[in-house]
Structures are given as structure tokens and as C-alpha cells.
Amino acid sequence: VGVDERGVIGFIEEQVQELYDWDNEDGDSVDGLTKGMRNVVVKNGWEVKDVEEAVVGGYDGSGWWFPGFVDTHTHASQLPNTGLFGTTTLLDWLETYTFPLESRFSSLSHARRVYSRAVTSTICHGTTTCAYYATIHPESTNLLADICMEKGQRAFVGKVCMDCKDTCPDYYREESAEASLESTKAVVQHIRSKDPKGELVQPIVTPRFAPSCTKASLAALGQLAEDESLPIQTHISENKGEIALVKQMFPECGSYAGVYDSFHLLTPRTVLAHAVHLHDAEVKLIQDRGSAVSHCPLSNTSLGSGICPVRKLLDHGVKVGLGTDVSGGGSCSLLTAAREASGVSRLLGNFEELKGASARDMERMKLSVAECLYLATKGGAECMGLEKKVGSFEVGMEWDAQLVRLESVPEDGDKDGEGEQANEGIVQCWGNESWEEKVAKWMYCGDDRNTRKVYVKGRLVHDRS
Ligand code: GUN
Ligand code: FE
Numbered sequence: 001v002g003v004d005e006r007g008v009i010g011f012i013e014e015q016v017q018e019l020y021d022w023d024n025e026d027g028d029s030v031d032g033l034t035k036g037m038r039n040v041v042v043k044n045g046w047e048v049k050d051v052e053e054a055v056v057g058g059y060d061g062s063g064w065w066f067p068g069f070v071d072t073h074t075h076a077s078q079l080p081n082t083g084l085f086g087t088t089t090l091l092d093w094l095e096t097y098t099f100p101l102e103s104r105f106s107s108l109s110h111a112r113r114v115y116s117r118a119v120t121s122t123i124c125h126g127t128t129t130c131a132y133y134a135t136i137h138p139e140s141t142n143l144l145a146d147i148c149m150e151k152g153q154r155a156f157v158g159k160v161c162m163d164c165k166d167t168c169p170d171y172y173r174e175e176s177a178e179a180s181l182e183s184t185k186a187v188v189q190h191i192r193s194k195d196p197k198g199e200l201v202q203p204i205v206t207p208r209f210a211p212s213c214t215k216a217s218l219a220a221l222g223q224l225a226e227d228e229s230l231p232i233q234t235h236i237s238e239n240k241g242e243i244a245l246v247k248q249m250f251p252e253c254g255s256y257a258g259v260y261d262s263f264h265l266l267t268p269r270t271v272l273a274h275a276v277h278l279h280d281a282e283v284k285l286i287q288d289r290g291s292a293v294s295h296c297p298l299s300n301t302s303l304g305s306g307i308c309p310v311r312k313l314l315d316h317g318v319k320v321g322l323g324t325d326v327s328g329g330g331s332c333s334l335l336t337a338a339r340e341a342s343g344v345s346r347l348l349g350n351f352e353e354l355k356g357a358s359a360r361d362m363e364r365m366k367l368s369v370a371e372c373l374y375l376a377t378k379g380g381a382e383c384m385g386l387e388k389k390v391g392s393f394e395v396g397m398e399w400d401a402q403l404v405r406l407e408s409v410p411e412d413g414d415k416d417g418e419g420e421q422a423n424e425g426i427v428q429c430w431g432n433e434s435w436e437e438k439v440a441k442w443m444y445c446g447d448d449r450n451t452r453k454v455y456v457k458g459r460l461v462h463d464r465s
Helices: 008-026 035-043 048-060 076-081 090-106 108-124 138-151 177-194 215-227 240-249 256-262 280-289 297-302 310-315 334-354 359-365 369-383 418-424 435-445
Strands: 063-067 069-075 127-133 154-158 201-203 232-236 270-274 292-295 319-322 401-405 451-456 459-463
Touching: 063 369, 063 435, 069 076, 069 270, 069 292, 069 319, 069 334, 069 369, 076 090, 076 108, 076 127, 090 108, 090 240, 108 127, 108 138, 108 451, 108 459, 127 138, 127 451, 138 154, 138 177, 138 201, 154 177, 177 201, 177 215, 215 256, 232 256, 240 256, 256 270, 256 280, 292 369, 297 334, 310 319, 310 334, 319 334, 319 369, 334 359, 334 369, 334 435, 369 435
Parallel strands: 069 127, 127 154, 154 201, 232 270, 270 292, 292 319
Antiparallel strands: 063 401, 401 451, 451 459
């Protein structure tokens, strides 16, 4: 499965065809599943009824298994603010909406209420792996990790680091670089004590973004990530005001990407959110270091940040995944992020036209459905270093999957009252669509009602039926 047109969709079609062939060859069908298929299903610890529903039920052409989504960037703590940003852009949004909200997570009962809801919501939307920012509070960050483990979601959980007196408010700031480092270490230790091999949940070093951290803190976090082989997540080049601030605070570093590189924070395990306004030299530096970009299209639109040039990043060999970036983005759905990635990529051509791009280059900015869904799955898995385990269906990988279903409109019209289902507004499938068309309908018009079941590591974590 690559970034070309023979993408995720082609793969689904092959899978379905293989299962048809398998069923037909074996011939010895028991309740719709052949004995051979049953053995494979049982051996993998799956439930026979689920596979029957997907494979046999899929004969009506309205359902399929899809790799679980990988959300490479979101803030679990910001869930209560979804939809709230007024007319602000990044820096005043942080001050007006975000810091006051995040400061409330000193209360564990508040954290429990929000984090339980945040994790359940992403799971219901088919997100099987999620990279979360918590807040500066280590105890509630630990709680977020515990909730992911309890609910069975694969996750990266980061305690937010912010210790700069000039840019962080007194009511929401860590005491010092040392305090920030120590509480980061405490969270790493907590998560590792519960999941020593990081089979489900892993800690992730999380300097909020360059302007929120002192140089001492950035240096210490870079060292910690190196010493402990930890992944890193942060924000980069999202908004022009933010970029000007970084230039003023770190004049000696040459560029925004240069700041992170100076402190050894650009590694093959680093995920940089946004990357809207990078210069060519920064793109090259990020590629050289093997770091990844989390494209957060809905957030970039809501906060008026700009459009990330995804095609350019891919052309330069940078790993790219999708992020919902709640609450900069107003939806925790990666399906929505995929739809928005398609939308903004189609607009980008228009802007480039103004800058004198050729017709061919304008056309190439557009991301196909296959490419957007690739970013939402395998692309994200590559960003998080999980591409050998999840993000696609290949032999030996773990079973992180979602069962997707469109409404199947029956041939005989509305005789039996099935039309009532249409009131639910679920994407309709008339039986004559190709697999590509069904998947396109899902991406452009679907929502969590189409996500019937979700599995992580072979465990059923959500069931709408
Ligand atoms: N930059 C620094 N903090 C944040 C945040 O919480 N959200 C977004 N979108 N950008 C940021
Ligand atoms: Fe963010």
C-alpha cells in the first residue's frame, strides 16, 4: 500500500476478493464461514460472529473491514472547548480559551470526567491509536494513560511541558525547567510500570511548542528523549505570529525547525503538528532527521492558520499523518480530518495559482480519497513508528480494525419500512457502486454511525450493534 492511486482502497478490494475465493474453494461452508476460515479466525482470537458479519454480511456489498485510524495529534484536555474559538487565532486563542481550560486539570475528578469522555469518543470514531497531549499536571496525565489502558486504546500520552515566564501565564506554568523534567520523568515511569513493553500505551516527551519552553527545558527534554529512547511530539510553524515570536526568542537558531534541531528534538521519533509555513530548508532538515508531520486540516481552517502543503512534504520524503487537534479542530473524527485534508488540498491549488504555479503543479496539490485515507491509517502509523504493527492489513500485524457499514437500500423499495433507517441519515449504498465509490461516500459523507465495531490488538473495544 503506497501513496499512489493503488492505495488503501485497492487493498480492501483484494482482501474481499481473497475471502470470496477462499470461501468458494473450500466449499465446506458452515453457517456461511468455511471451516478453514473459522480456524484462522479462532486462532487469531477473533470472534466468529464478527467475521461472519463482515465477510458473509458483506456479500450485500455494504460493509467492510478497514484499518483503525491513527490520530497523530490531539489534546484530550481540550475536549470541553470543541467548537469554541470565536474570532481568535492561535496566540490569543491559547490565552483566551485554552490555558484557562487546561489549568483546571489540577483536579483529578475533573480530569477523570473529561478524559473518560475523550477516549471513548475517539474510539467510537474508529481511532485505534491516538497521540494525546494532556496538561502540565502529572497526576491527571497518568490518569489519562490509565484510562487508555482500561478502555483498550493504543495511545501515546504526553505531559505538556511549559516553563517560560515570558509566554506562559502565572496560573498555568511549571515552576522551572527542573520541575518540568522531573514530572515528565514521573509520567514516563508511571506508564512504563503499567505497560513495560509499551504494547498499548507509551509515554511521549511533549514540549508544548518552542515559545512555551525555556532553553534549559528544551535541552533537558531532548536529552531525556535520547537517554530513554522516547518519542517526541510538539507544534511547529502553525501561525505567522507564532513564527515571529520564535524568531524573536531564538534568533541564533536560524529557523523554527532549527530551534528543535538545536536541542536534539528533531529525531526519527518526532511528530511535528501543523507545519503550515515551513521554508524549503526546514522541510529538508525535517526529512534529513527522519521526523514526521501531523497534518491538522480542520484546526488550521478554524484558527485561520493556513494550509499545510502536504504534497510538497510527501514529495520531499517527509512522513505525514493526520491529526484532529481538538480543540483547535472541532471534531475528534479522523474521518472528518481525512475529508478536510481532501478539501483543503483542492483549495491549495487555487492559492498556488496566485503564486504562479503551473496547471500541472496545481493539479498535483489535490489529494485523492485513497491518499487521505492512507494518511489516516498507514501514514499515521509511520509517523508513530508503528507501521510494522498497525495501519494496514498485512500478515503478522496486530488486529487494529474497524467494521464500516453503509446503509444498504433494498431492491424492493420501502415495502418493509426499511426506509425508516434513512431518517438516521446514514450514507446510503444502492448496490451498484464500486468499492471505490462506497469508500468515497464513506469518507465524504460518513460519521461514527458507520463505525459498527472497533478492535484494538484483537480486543473488541466498541460495538454499535
Ligand atoms: N500551539 C501550542 N499549543 C497549541 C495547542 O494547544 N493547539 C494548537 N493548535 N496549537 C498549539
Ligand atoms: Fe495541537
